[in-house]
Amino acid sequence: MSEPTVDAVTLRCRFCKAKNRVPVSRALEDLNKVRCGSCGSGLLRVNGEPLTDLKDEDFSHPWDAAALDKLKAIPMADTVINKLLGSTLDKLTHFNLMAGAVRIGPEQAPRLWKLYLAAAGRIGVDPPPLFLLQDPRPNAFAMGAGSPQVGVTSGLLEIADDPCILGVLGHELTHVRLGHVTYRTLVWLLLTGALKILDLFGLAALVIKPIQIALYRWYQMSELSADRGELLTTGSLETFVRTHMILSGGGGRWLPEMNVAAFIDQAHEAEALRDNDIILWVMELLSSNQRTHPLPVWRVHHGLKWAQTPAFFEILAGTAPEGLLEA
Numbered sequence: 178m179s180e181p182t183v184d185a186v187t188l189r190c191r192f193c194k195a196k197n198r199v200p201v202s203r204a205l206e207d208l209n210k211v212r213c214g215s216c217g218s219g220l221l222r223v224n225g226e227p228l229t230d231l232k233d234e235d236f237s238h239p240w241d242a243a244a245l246d247k248l249k250a251i252p253m254a255d256t257v258i259n260k261l262l263g264s265t266l267d268k269l270t271h272f273n274l275m276a277g278a279v280r281i282g283p284e285q286a287p288r289l290w291k292l293y294l295a296a297a298g299r300i301g302v303d304p305p306p307l308f309l310l311q312d313p314r315p316n317a318f319a320m321g322a323g324s325p326q327v328g329v330t331s332g333l334l335e336i337a338d339d340p341c342i343l344g345v346l347g348h349e350l351t352h353v354r355l356g357h358v359t360y361r362t363l364v365w366l367l368l369t370g371a372l373k374i375l376d377l378f379g380l381a382a383l384v385i386k387p388i389q390i391a392l393y394r395w396y397q398m399s400e401l402s403a404d405r406g407e408l409l410t411t412g413s414l415e416t417f418v419r420t421h422m423i424l425s426g427g428g429g430r431w432l433p434e435m436n437v438a439a440f441i442d443q444a445h446e447a448e449a450l451r452d453n454d455i456i457l458w459v460m461e462l463l464s465s466n467q468r469t470h471p472l473p474v475w476r477v478h479h480g481l482k483w484a485q486t487p488a489f490f491e492i493l494a495g496t497a498p499e500g501l502l503e504a
C-alpha cells in the first residue's frame with residue numbers, strides 16, 4: 178500500500194500565491210525549472226534551503242513505520258537494546274572510529290564537512306560526529322544506540338561526485354532523524370556474526386528466528402524511508418538514480434558509458450521480480466554480501482514512485498497542507 182502516483186499536481190506559489198498546474202513527469206526532468214506562471218519564482222525548494230516544516234510522517238515510508246512499530250512492540254526489545262547494549266555499544270563504536278578513521282570537521286576535509294552540514298540543515302538533523310574510513314567499497318552508515326555516529330568510506334568519495342555524496346549523507350541523516358539507528362545496528366551485529374556481544378548482555382533471546390526475520394524485513398523497509406530523505410536532500414531525481422547506479426556497479430571512468438534511463442527500466446523490472454515470500458526477503462538480504470545498503474537497484478523503483486506522489490511535491494513546495502490542491 179504505497180501512496181498513489183499522479184500525472185499532475187496543483188501547487189500554490191509561495192511568493193505570489195498563484196495556483197500552478199504542474200505535469201509531474203516533465204517536472205521530474207529538472208525540478209529546478211518548475212516555475213510560477215505568474216511571478217516566475219521557483220515553485221519548489223530545491224536549492225538547499227532547510228525544509229523547516231518537514232515532519233517525519235511526511236516522508237517515512239508506510240512499510241517502514243508499520244514494521245518499526247511491530248519491532249518496538251516486542252517485549253523489552255527497546256529497553257534492553259537501549260539500556261544494556263546502548264551506552265557500551267556507543268562507546269565501542271566511538272572508540273573504534275576515533276582510533277581507526279579520520280574525524281571530519283571544519284579543519285579536516287572541509288568540503289566533505291560542508292556537504293554534511295548542508296544535508297543536516299536541509300532535513301533538520303543535529304549532525305552526529307562524521308568519520309571517513311579507508312575502504313575501497315563505496316559505503317556509508319549510521320551506527321550506535323542512543324548516540325549515533327556517521328561514517329563514509331574512501332571508496333564512496335572516489336567514485337561519487339559532490340551531489341551524490343550530499344544525497345548519501347542525507348540518506349544516513351534520515352536514518353538518524355527517523356530513529357532507525359539502534360535497530361539497524363542490531364541487524365548489523367546479527368549479520369556480521371557479532372552474536373557473542375549479544376550473549377554477553379543476555380540478549381540471546383532477541384536472536385530467535387522470528388525476531389531476526391522481522392528485523393531483516395524492517396531493515397529493508399527503513400531503506401525506503403532513507404531514500405526519500407536522500408531525494409529530498411538533493412532535490413534531484415537524476416542525482417538519486419545516478420547515485421544508486423554507481424552504488425550498484427560502475428561509476429568513475431565508466432560513468433560516461435552508463436545509461437540512467439536503462440537503469441530505471443532495470444529497477445522497475447527488479448520490482449516485478451520481487452516475491453513477497455519472507456524467505457526470499459531474508460535470502461536477498463543475506464545474499465547481498467552483508468552490504469549495509471542492500472538492493473540499491475530495487476530501491477530506485479520505490480524512490481521514483483514516491484517522486485510521482487503529491488506528498489513529494491507538497492514537501493518541496495513548502496506550502497503543506499493547504500497549499501497543495503487536489504490533483
Ligand SMILES: [Zn+2]
Pocket residue numbers: 190191192193194195213214215216217218
Ligand atoms: Zn508566483
Ligand SMILES: [Zn+2]
Pocket residue numbers: 348349352399400403469470
Ligand atoms: Zn540506508
